[in-house]
Amino acid sequence: MAKEHTSSGPHTDPAGGWGSARAVGSILVREHRLMHGTKVLMHQNKPDGFMCVSCSWAKPAHPHPFEFCENGAKATAWDITSKQVPASFFDSHTCTELESWSDHELEAIGRLTVPMRWNAATDKYVEIGWQQAFEEIGALLRGRDPDSAVFYTSGRASLETSYMYALFARMYGTNNLPDSSNMCHESTSVGLPKTIGVPVGTVTLEDFEHTDCMLFFGHNTGTNAPRMLHPLQDARKRGVPIVTFNPLREPGLVGFTNPQSPVEMLTGKETQISTQYLQLKLGGDTAALAGLCKWLIEADDAARLDGTEPVLDHAFIAEHTHGFEAFAQAMRQTTWTDIERESGLSRAQLAEAAATYARAKAAMLLYGMGLTQHRNGVQSVQMVTNLLLLRGNIGKPGAGVCPIRGHSNVQGQRTVGITEKPEHVPADKLRELYDFDPPAKKGMNTVEACEAILDGRVTAFIGLGGNFARATPDHYRMEPAWRRLDLTVGITTRLNRSHLLHGKQAYLLPCLSRIEVDRQASGEQAVSMEDSTGCFHGSRGIHEPARGKLLSEPAIVAGIAKATLPPNPGVDWDRWVGDYSLVRDAIEATYPKIFQDFNRRMWNPGGFHRPLGAAQRKWETETGKANFVVPETLSADPDMPERGGDVIRLMTTRGDNQFNTTVYALDDRFRGVHGTRKVLMMNADDMARLGLREGDTVVASTVANDGFKREVDGLAVHPYNIPAGCAWSYYPECNPLIPLWHHARESKVPAAKSVPITVRKEA
Ligand SMILES: Nc1nc2c(c(=O)[nH]1)N[C@H]1C(S)=C(S)[C@@H](COP(=O)(O)OP(=O)(O)OC[C@H]3O[C@@H](n4cnc5c(=O)[nH]c(N)nc54)[C@H](O)[C@@H]3O)O[C@H]1N2
Ligand SMILES: Nc1nc2c(c(=O)[nH]1)N[C@H]1C(S)=C(S)[C@@H](COP(=O)(O)OP(=O)(O)OC[C@H]3O[C@@H](n4cnc5c(=O)[nH]c(N)nc54)[C@H](O)[C@@H]3O)O[C@H]1N2
Ligand SMILES: [Mo]
Numbered sequence: 001m002a003k004e005h006t007s008s009g010p011h012t013d014p015a016g017g018w019g020s021a022r023a024v025g026s027i028l029v030r031e032h033r034l035m036h037g038t039k040v041l042m043h044q045n046k047p048d049g050f051m052c053v054s055c056s057w058a059k060p061a062h063p064h065p066f067e068f069c070e071n072g073a074k075a076t077a078w079d080i081t082s083k084q085v086p087a088s089f090f091d092s093h094t095c096t097e098l099e100s101w102s103d104h105e106l107e108a109i110g111r112l113t114v115p116m117r118w119n120a121a122t123d124k125y126v127e128i129g130w131q132q133a134f135e136e137i138g139a140l141l142r143g144r145d146p147d148s149a150v151f152y153t154s155g156r157a158s159l160e161t162s163y164m165y166a167l168f169a170r171m172y173g174t175n176n177l178p179d180s181s182n183m184c185h186e187s188t189s190v191g192l193p194k195t196i197g198v199p200v201g202t203v204t205l206e207d208f209e210h211t212d213c214m215l216f217f218g219h220n221t222g223t224n225a226p227r228m229l230h231p232l233q234d235a236r237k238r239g240v241p242i243v244t245f246n247p248l249r250e251p252g253l254v255g256f257t258n259p260q261s262p263v264e265m266l267t268g269k270e271t272q273i274s275t276q277y278l279q280l281k282l283g284g285d286t287a288a289l290a291g292l293c294k295w296l297i298e299a300d301d302a303a304r305l306d307g308t309e310p311v312l313d314h315a316f317i318a319e320h321t322h323g324f325e326a327f328a329q330a331m332r333q334t335t336w337t338d339i340e341r342e343s344g345l346s347r348a349q350l351a352e353a354a355a356t357y358a359r360a361k362a363a364m365l366l367y368g369m370g371l372t373q374h375r376n377g378v379q380s381v382q383m384v385t386n387l388l389l390l391r392g393n394i395g396k397p398g399a400g401v402c403p404i405r406g407h408s409n410v411q412g413q414r415t416v417g418i419t420e421k422p423e424h425v426p427a428d429k430l431r432e433l434y435d436f437d438p439p440a441k442k443g444m445n446t447v448e449a450c451e452a453i454l455d456g457r458v459t460a461f462i463g464l465g466g467n468f469a470r471a472t473p474d475h476y477r478m479e480p481a482w483r484r485l486d487l488t489v490g491i492t493t494r495l496n497r498s499h500l501l502h503g504k505q506a507y508l509l510p511c512l513s514r515i516e517v518d519r520q521a522s523g524e525q526a527v528s529m530e531d532s533t534g535c536f537h538g539s540r541g542i543h544e545p546a547r548g549k550l551l552s553e554p555a556i557v558a559g560i561a562k563a564t565l566p567p568n569p570g571v572d573w574d575r576w577v578g579d580y581s582l583v584r585d586a587i588e589a590t591y592p593k594i595f596q597d598f599n600r601r602m603w604n605p606g607g608f609h610r611p612l613g614a615a616q617r618k619w620e621t622e623t624g625k626a627n628f629v630v631p632e633t634l635s636a637d638p639d640m641p642e643r644g645g646d647v648i649r650l651m652t653t654r655g656d657n658q659f660n661t662t663v664y665a666l667d668d669r670f671r672g673v674h675g676t677r678k679v680l681m682m683n684a685d686d687m688a689r690l691g692l693r694e695g696d697t698v699v700a701s702t703v704a705n706d707g708f709k710r711e712v713d714g715l716a717v718h719p720y721n722i723p724a725g726c727a728w729s730y731y732p733e734c735n736p737l738i739p740l741w742h743h744a745r746e747s748k749v750p751a752a753k754s755v756p757i758t759v760r761k762e763a
Helices: 017-030 034-041 070-080 087-092 103-108 130-141 159-172 186-196 226-237 262-267 285-306 314-320 324-333 336-343 347-359 377-390 410-415 427-434 446-454 475-483 553-564 573-578 580-590 684-689
Strands: 116-119 124-127 149-153 213-217 242-245 255-257 276-278 363-367 400-403 460-464 487-492 505-510 526-530 535-540 648-653 679-682 697-702 711-719 726-730 755-761
Touching: 017 034, 017 070, 034 070, 070 226, 087 124, 130 487, 130 505, 130 553, 149 159, 149 446, 159 410, 159 427, 159 460, 159 526, 159 553, 159 580, 186 377, 186 400, 213 347, 213 377, 226 242, 226 255, 242 347, 276 347, 285 324, 285 336, 285 347, 285 377, 314 377, 336 347, 363 377, 377 400, 410 526, 427 580, 446 475, 460 553, 487 553, 526 580, 553 573, 573 580, 679 684, 684 711
Parallel strands: 149 460, 213 242, 213 363, 242 276, 363 400, 460 487, 487 505, 648 726, 679 711
Antiparallel strands: 116 124, 116 505, 526 535, 648 755, 679 726, 697 711, 697 755
């Protein structure tokens, strides 16, 4: 392995540009797919092609000739790689040995190609027939308390697979259907229904053409939704101001050179993205948003006295909202001293941002994990809608709330039944269609599933994609508990750490990627997904499948379901697998308002939108109006023990060369980190105060009075442009530091962006 080194000098290149073009080429070469891969990429995010497996950004009706980004190309190359793993690979590797491999090394062996079962005597995965695997898994599930099993879904699985999987779990008898959104935008799904009556964002791609102001909170767009830089660049060319709130100066939000524009590439001309960049403290968002609201409300008070034009949209507030007076009063009483202390921003900075927002006729607020993965994540999401409501910025062109979702179908899975909350399931419809009583008991979300694995209530875990054991908090505490499970099943494309932390009986079931051609009884199949803007699209695989014995995800789900459940004349699993359009008919029958004429409309260029009351100013809330919510506190983490001045707040975040726990390479080009991910980036003053020098190796320890020791060692410390008292490092390497109970209070999203740690030099 190359000598590990890191440099963290300031980044000078814009996002995109030649660096991006070079990176696309090099990953195709590494996966041995240069010529063919280039052809495949031409079909990415095209109306008749496949939906990118990377982020969930919207797919336009009129795509660019190359409708993919650097990171989408990496994700494609990772799936269509020529590196394919024969069963014999495992002859020479025990699970115990593989545990010492890095996340990157495990996945880099390539695509899994045969179903396997773990052999306890040899500690190796060994090939098994599909039918035998299904029957054994079915036998292990049958006769067990359904609530002792967990059916996890990572956000990549299609609407068709997700619908079948959720139906299977409910027919089996449980709502234990946690998914990756429990670690991600659940703060949105919990926060928005109370304020605006919908669980998802209201902004569509067209809104970007009509907006005249954008406020960005806690999203690293250049890395995590790079195609979104195109509408941002277009908006900037129209003179639209973009105000960014982020503790780090993320290059993608500073400037962008479009790698698909020859002129920009040749001239090196970059577009400035953010017109004001506010480096707030980690978790300072509620306070910053309170500052903006306070400024607007007080400017409006002053305007009333002076008889000048109002700053707030009083007609909208009167007709459409509830709770304004109490909210306005709370903001008037909140002091600038508190706002400045908690946000780390000055009153003048916030006033400038508020004035920009106040000048806009139509403004949108966009946000990512920097907002949701906090103890007060739900509250910050609701502060976003408070700010929008003050000026009627919901339900008109160019305005609205835009939570930028993670996985490519994470939003859609919730729409078709992947949820632990029975109140979100159309039980009557399921009863009518399939003649069974769906379970009424609330199931477990991600954190609750981890708690139940720890205390032995859960004994079987099925993972439809994902890397649950690595993506969740408290890694080291959880590790021994995984081994006590009776059964673990991984439906997967590649090997990852969750497959090594397995139960007493363990199965690995390799599936097709959706980039691959999926041939079933009625011919080649298509699948569908919902993007970040609530739009549904068809997706057709175009690449010849990896060699071996892979099955499609619907076929695997059906295989396990058939082996587990008694026959039900209402569900013909085999017919569904033979023709996915029948699954879409079933989805339409279950959710007729959303999926009307599904099989046809999924091929509309640009997809079709789900109906959203809030976008029409119809408020499906308890009050029948959009609700203002008074924040309980401005503090990022009111319950966390502080320990004098030496406690640092740590965010764990993604780098440029990863998709969640999938690490493509060890470089984070944009942030100037090379050859390693074991770094801790700190404010220079904090380093000086703690007696640390650049390059020192340190141990980070979590500050929590719960009797558990949580440490990650071997981190090289570097000075970085980040507010005092804050630090950052990589996810998933630092997941062992996050206590399981350290999650957003109402949504239980692990608070991965504010872990209180102390740092000491390694002896
Ligand atoms: N290439 C690629 N694309 C991806 C992914 C990937 O791993 N790789 N992952 C996908 C998934 S599942 C998701 S959820 C999304 C994640 O996309 P993001 O939401 O961008 O998630 P992170 O990479 O964790 O970055 C969080 C951003 O918030 C900032 N931040 C951290 N704490 C705070 C805070 O307290 N306040 C504010 N205002 N900002 C803060 C960080 O500096 C960083 O810029 O991306 C999706 N797309
Ligand atoms: N500390 C910290 N922890 C975090 C986060 C953070 O920011 N900080 N972010 C959280 C977020 S936002 C999320 S979404 C979760 C992510 O949690 P997960 O969704 O569970 O994890 P991923 O890393 O996306 O899963 C990658 C694995 O999915 C499998 N896979 C890939 N493609 C396919 C496919 O087509 N089909 C199937 N069946 N399997 C496939 C591969 O085996 C791959 O190893 O992590 C969360 N954890
Ligand atoms: Mo996510």
